[in-house]
Amino acid sequence: MDMFSNLSLGFGVALSFQNLALCFVGCLVGTLIGVLPGVGPIATISILLPITFGLDPTGALIMLAGIYYGAQYGGSTTAILVNIPGEATAVVTTLDGHQMAKQGRAGIALGTAAIGSFVAGCFATVVIAALGAPLTKMALLFGPAEYFSLMVMGLCFAVVLARGSILKAFCMIMLGLLLSTVGTDLETGQERLTFGIPALADGIDFSVLAMGIFGFAEVLRNLETPEARDVVRAKIGRLLPGWSDIKQSAMPCMRGTVIGGTLGILPGNGAVLGPFASYTVEKKIAKDPSRFGKGAIEGVAGPESANNAGAQTAFIPLLTLGIPPNAVMALMVGAMTIHGIIPGPQVMTRNPELFWGMIASMWIGNLMLLIINLPLVGLWVKLLQVPYRLMFPAILIFCCIGIYSVNNQPLDVAFTAMFGLFGYLLIKLGFEPAPLLLGFVLGKLMEEKLRQALIISRGSFMTFLERPISAGLLLVAVAVLVVALMPSMAKKRDEVFTE
Amino acid sequence: MKKTVIGLAAAMTLALAGGAHAQGYPTKPVTMIVPFAAGGPTDIIARIVGDHMSKTLGQQIVIENVAGAGGTTGITRAMTAAPDGYTIAMGHLGTFSAAPATYPGLKYDPINGIQPIGLAGGTPILIVARKNLEANDLKSFVAAVKANPDKFNEAHAGLGSVSWTTCTLLKGQLGVPKLNAVAYRGTGPALNDLVSGQIDFMCDQIVSVSEQVKAGTIKAFAVASAQRSPALPDVPTTTEAGLPEYQIEAWNGLAAPKGTPKEAVDKLVDALNKALNDENTKKRLLDLGAVIPTATDRTPEGFGALIKRDAAKLDPALKSAPR
Numbered sequence: 001m002d003m004f005s006n007l008s009l010g011f012g013v014a015l016s017f018q019n020l021a022l023c024f025v026g027c028l029v030g031t032l033i034g035v036l037p038g039v040g041p042i043a044t045i046s047i048l049l050p051i052t053f054g055l056d057p058t059g060a061l062i063m064l065a066g067i068y069y070g071a072q073y074g075g076s077t078t079a080i081l082v083n084i085p086g087e088a089t090a091v092v093t094t095l096d097g098h099q100m101a102k103q104g105r106a107g108i109a110l111g112t113a114a115i116g117s118f119v120a121g122c123f124a125t126v127v128i129a130a131l132g133a134p135l136t137k138m139a140l141l142f143g144p145a146e147y148f149s150l151m152v153m154g155l156c157f158a159v160v161l162a163r164g165s166i167l168k169a170f171c172m173i174m175l176g177l178l179l180s181t182v183g184t185d186l187e188t189g190q191e192r193l194t195f196g197i198p199a200l201a202d203g204i205d206f207s208v209l210a211m212g213i214f215g216f217a218e219v220l221r222n223l224e225t226p227e228a229r230d231v232v233r234a235k236i237g238r239l240l241p242g243w244s245d246i247k248q249s250a251m252p253c254m255r256g257t258v259i260g261g262t263l264g265i266l267p268g269n270g271a272v273l274g275p276f277a278s279y280t281v282e283k284k285i286a287k288d289p290s291r292f293g294k295g296a297i298e299g300v301a302g303p304e305s306a307n308n309a310g311a312q313t314a315f316i317p318l319l320t321l322g323i324p325p326n327a328v329m330a331l332m333v334g335a336m337t338i339h340g341i342i343p344g345p346q347v348m349t350r351n352p353e354l355f356w357g358m359i360a361s362m363w364i365g366n367l368m369l370l371i372i373n374l375p376l377v378g379l380w381v382k383l384l385q386v387p388y389r390l391m392f393p394a395i396l397i398f399c400c401i402g403i404y405s406v407n408n409q410p411l412d413v414a415f416t417a418m419f420g421l422f423g424y425l426l427i428k429l430g431f432e433p434a435p436l437l438l439g440f441v442l443g444k445l446m447e448e449k450l451r452q453a454l455i456i457s458r459g460s461f462m463t464f465l466e467r468p469i470s471a472g473l474l475l476v477a478v479a480v481l482v483v484a485l486m487p488s489m490a491k492k493r494d495e496v497f498t499e
Numbered sequence: 500m501k502k503t504v505i506g507l508a509a510a511m512t513l514a515l516a517g518g519a520h521a522q523g524y525p526t527k528p529v530t531m532i533v534p535f536a537a538g539g540p541t542d543i544i545a546r547i548v549g550d551h552m553s554k555t556l557g558q559q560i561v562i563e564n565v566a567g568a569g570g571t572t573g574i575t576r577a578m579t580a581a582p583d584g585y586t587i588a589m590g591h592l593g594t595f596s597a598a599p600a601t602y603p604g605l606k607y608d609p610i611n612g613i614q615p616i617g618l619a620g621g622t623p624i625l626i627v628a629r630k631n632l633e634a635n636d637l638k639s640f641v642a643a644v645k646a647n648p649d650k651f652n653e654a655h656a657g658l659g660s661v662s663w664t665t666c667t668l669l670k671g672q673l674g675v676p677k678l679n680a681v682a683y684r685g686t687g688p689a690l691n692d693l694v695s696g697q698i699d700f701m702c703d704q705i706v707s708v709s710e711q712v713k714a715g716t717i718k719a720f721a722v723a724s725a726q727r728s729p730a731l732p733d734v735p736t737t738t739e740a741g742l743p744e745y746q747i748e749a750w751n752g753l754a755a756p757k758g759t760p761k762e763a764v765d766k767l768v769d770a771l772n773k774a775l776n777d778e779n780t781k782k783r784l785l786d787l788g789a790v791i792p793t794a795t796d797r798t799p800e801g802f803g804a805l806i807k808r809d810a811a812k813l814d815p816a817l818k819s820a821p822r
Contacts, residue, residue, distance in 0.1 A: 045537075140695035144681075184568065186682045189601070189658035202567045317691075330687060334538015337787065343710065448684060455681045456652050456697065 003130055010129075010356030014364055019062050022055070023361050026063035027368045030070020035078055035380060036398050041071040045331045057339035058354045062361040064335055065315070068328050069121070069362070072311045073369050076113045076304055077380050081106060082395060084215040089307045091437050092275040094214065096292060096299030103295050108241050110377045112249050112297055113304040114370055115241070120257040120305035121366030124312035127261055128319075128359050144452035145463050149473035151446045154273050155439065156477040157280045160484040169435045172426075176439020177446070179204055186448060187455075199411040208416050209440055211399045213433045216420025219392050221427055240374075241297070249301030252282050260306025264313035272441055274310035275303035312362055319347060319355055524584050524763045525558040531753075532588040534573025536566045540622065540706055540787075544751045545589040547783050548619045551774035556766065569659025570594040571602055578607040582756040584763025587616065591751045596809035597664045600817035609754075610810060614764060615802040616753035617771045618792035620784050624665045624723040624747050625734065627708050628700040629693055630716060637720040637740035640700075641673060648675040654689040654701040657682050661749045662689065664813060665723070666702040671816025672745055693717055704749045705730055705788040723747050730788040747812070748790070752802050764799060772797050 013019060033044045045064055052060035072089060079090040080097035093113070100109035142150070159169050182193045183203025194200040241249065259281065260274030282302040283292045292299050318329045333343050341351055348355045386394070403412050426433055457463035465471045533545045542564060549560040565573035570593055577588035593601070595609040607613060626637065634640035644651055653670070655663035663680075670678050681698055683689035686707045692698050694716045705722065709730045712719045721740040722728050737745045753771060755764065774780050781791055795801035 140691075143692060143695060143697040184658075186657055186684065187680075198568075198572070201572070330536070330685065331538045333687070334543060337538070337540075337543050337706070347710075444684075448682075452681050452683070452692075455679055458649075458679070 006352070006356050007129055007360060009352060010358075010360030011364075013058060013353045013357030014062065014360035019059055019357065019361060020364070022059045022063040023066050023365050024368055026066020027070040027073075027365050027372060030067040030072075031074040031077075031369065031372060031376070033067070034071035034074020034076075036074075036402065041068050041328055042331065044071070045328060045335075052335060052339075057336060057341050057351075058357045060335055060339060061332065061354065061358055062365075064332060065358060065362065066365050068332075069308065069311050069365060070369060072308055073114070073117055073373060076117075076307070077110060077373075077377075080109045080113065080300070081380060082215075083218045084395070084399075085210055085437075089272060089275050089310070091210075091434050092279045092303040093300060093307075095279070095434060096294070096296050099293065099295035100297070100300065105295065107377065108245060108297070109300050110380065111374070112241050112245065112301050114373045114377070116249065116253045116256065116301045116305040117308035118366050118370045119253055120260065120307075120309040121312060121369075122363060123257045124261050124264075124309040125359060125363040125366070127313060128316055128362070129356075141469060143467070144449040144456065145467050145470045146473065148446060148449040148453055149464055149470040149477070150273070151442045151449070153473045153477040153480075154276065154442060155446075156480045157277070159435070160480055166484065168431050172431055172433070172435040173439035176436040176441075177443040179209065179436075180440045180443025181447065187451060197411070199409050199415075203444070204415065204440075205403075205412060206441065207403055208412050209419055210437060211403055212416040212419025213423035213426070213437065215395065215399045216416060217423025217427060217433070219395060220420065220424040222388070223392070245297055249297050252278070252298040252302035253305045255281060256302035256305030256307075257309045259302075260309035261313045263306075264310030265316050274306035276438060278302040278306035308366075315358070315362075318343060319358070524760070524766055525556050527585065528559040528561050529556065529584070530586050531560050531562050532573045532577040532586065533562055533564050534566060534570035534577075534588065534590060534594055535564065537562075537564050540704060540749075541570075541589055541591050541751050543787065544620050544784065544789065547780060548589075548753075548771065548774050551777050551780045552767075552770040555770035555773045569598070569601065569657070571598055571605060571659070574598075574609075575606045578613055578754070578756050580756055582614070582758035582760075584755065584759050584767070587753055587755045587767065589619065589751055589753055591661065592747075592749050592809060593659055593661055593664055595752065595754070595806045597659070597813050597817060599810065600814050601659050601664070609806055612757050614755040614757050614759045615799045615806065616755060616764060616767050617798055617802045618750055618752040618796040618805060619771065619775070620787075621748040621750040621790040621792060622704040622706055622788060623728045623790065624661075624702055624749055625705050625708055625712070625731070626669065626700065626702050626720040626723070626737075627693065627712065627717050628720060629696045629698065630718050631696060632699055632718070634720075635718070637735070637737070637742055640720050641742060644673060644675060644678070648678045651700065652679045652681055652698040654681050654683060654693055654698040656686045656689055656703075657684060660686075662686060662701055662703045664817070665747050665749065667820045668747055668813055668816045669702055669745055671819065672742075676816070676819055677821055690717075709788055721745075724790070728788060728790075729785070747809070750792075750805070752805075754802075768797070768799060 014023070029044065029048075030041065033041065045067055048064070048067070052063065055063070075085065075090040076093045076097065079085045079093040080101050083094050083098040085091040085094050097109045097113065100106065155173055159166060159173060180203070182200055184191055184201050191201060256275075256278040259278045263274045263277060279299055279302060282298045283289050286292065286296070286298060314329060318332055336343050341347065341354065399416065400413050403416050404410065423433055426436075453463055454461070463470075464474060531545055531549050533542045535541045542562070545562055549562060553560045565576055567573065570590065574588050574590050574594045577586055580586035598605050598609060626640075628634070628640065632640070634643050653666055655666050657663060663682075666680070667676075670676050681692075683692070686703055689698075689701060690703075690708065690711065693701055694711060702723075705728055708717065708719070711717045712731060712734070719731060719734045721737045721742065722731065722734050723737050723745050725736065725738070725746070727734065727736055737743060753767065755767070775791055775797060784791060796805055
């Protein structure tokens, strides 16, 4: 079959000494910046872009791709150990991953995340190789209306399945949506909620909000109860999950891979939805949903697999259509263009060694990540044994450096501090910050897609119901809400959450 | 507070320069501000040209990406920096010619308040449409748009972007300023919806769309330049296709703050010209579908005139565009 000859061409390219070395460097750098809170792949890739000037395009892209999926890997480490999601995709991992760490199962959480990511990565590589081209057609079925409905569905799930009161979760999502509207209006250029502050003209940066609400606030909360953290420090636990853990996480891992991989193909950063959707599904089908949010291993295995699968299938639109689905992929387009390869539908036929070499390198990269990470997990866990008086300032400094490096804006750091205080207030009042972040991440896109759909339909809301895929997605959303609000279900849900 | 920070930064830059005038310029690395994210078309041209300019100047040119507000954030920062030759900026059609009409509160005056250095590259603009649109050439497309402007949707990459600026000009010239415009965050997502047929047409730089045209996923009506582009030799010019008044290029050019010493400007102009004469640099620019600027456009006077000319051309359409 063609796929095998193509893959063998790819492995031939990827296994050259230079490309292996570049892949390794990329994965290592990626893991490192993923682990450091605040320094994300976007900042790193833009900084490293000029360095790739001297490399051949295949090698350059292999390294940059390594940084990208390496960061996804590293990001979950920080999410589990320090409860800070470095990337939007790691938000969900904080929920159960950090709880596991608190129960002295940090090692197993990290091990599960690493193995889950590897399995998902292998699967995604095969999917890209086999189905890349046909799958792109599916992505093209999604216009603005479908996209909007997909996000509505996502947010409905978020409300229903959030920990604690539905009302509070709803408020948090709405607040997140509201925060996402800050900045210049896309259609009219009008500044909204910026109060004349130039730094707000382009809206609030994701990292500013995430670092503040998760990073700074977590530090503040921990300062309040120093002794609670000592428990975490004492027990790190084994790294390799035991048989019962594997049995528990095998299916979530597979489901997460399918969910994340599918959503990752969608244009417009569908990968963000992956971990979240996976978490939702796991919680829904679990025999005892009350364990979620309290250190359920499925809540780590599923989303982590989804996250990595999505990170990789996000390359499909880029490689087959030449259209970047998110900011990191947009940088990849830049890297390709700098090297004289203009991304487009013809890359696959005109530069087969680049296309298949990159795909093969992804599999090799995932294997490397597993090998790099399992021994290094010990090192990351040691981070926890650093005394608080050193660790907290270090986290804050890394966050500040990371935030400053995104836009070179001092004001961003001040905003992060402000969101830190706000996040602390939320914790005190019993509000979950995760739905807020989800609302924020999806808000911008949702508004954009809503307005696009309405402009195209000349203002008719019927467009969302007339298009079958969109209508189907909205139907699911409504069904979820109805089920959750039915008195019998609501009661059961309350019982589950009040335990 | 912001002003203090800028003032402080300016003072520090001055202090670092040690009060030395441009004698022996440059004695330290030169910062080239790119007002867009790394990897975009302007950034790529800046890096290719800056790479060679560093060799002539004997000092590294450091690219700093300061994105925001259609590029005006970065250009504002560059144009309000100390005029010592150590801060220059790579702007484009939007930030220099279109910005005054697009952003009423603009903090720099690209016509009289900057020191142009020279044009670095031009990129032809292409009018493209979804592949199953009825019209197959520019004439029938223009006729269809004029007859039924409310049946069409145009996509652009947000207010102030090249695609918005050039398409607004087109709509102004066709007398359909109110034609439905759908805004996207960047060319990529807009192109995605054009390929999938959700929208009807857009105007964009040849480098962003040429591969899709070659693959037949979208169709091109005309290139808005005097000559056909070697990247797509089959696509006629607007003059050939019957719309000669639509002539616009998305150019990139270098400028420094007003008051930059003449020696510094001269050395930068010389470095720019040497870069654009270098075969390797030229080839890299041509590979992108860019047009190498003429000798006149590479001078401060020629580039200044171009900024003025395009501003005059764009002003009426941009000012009357519905917001």
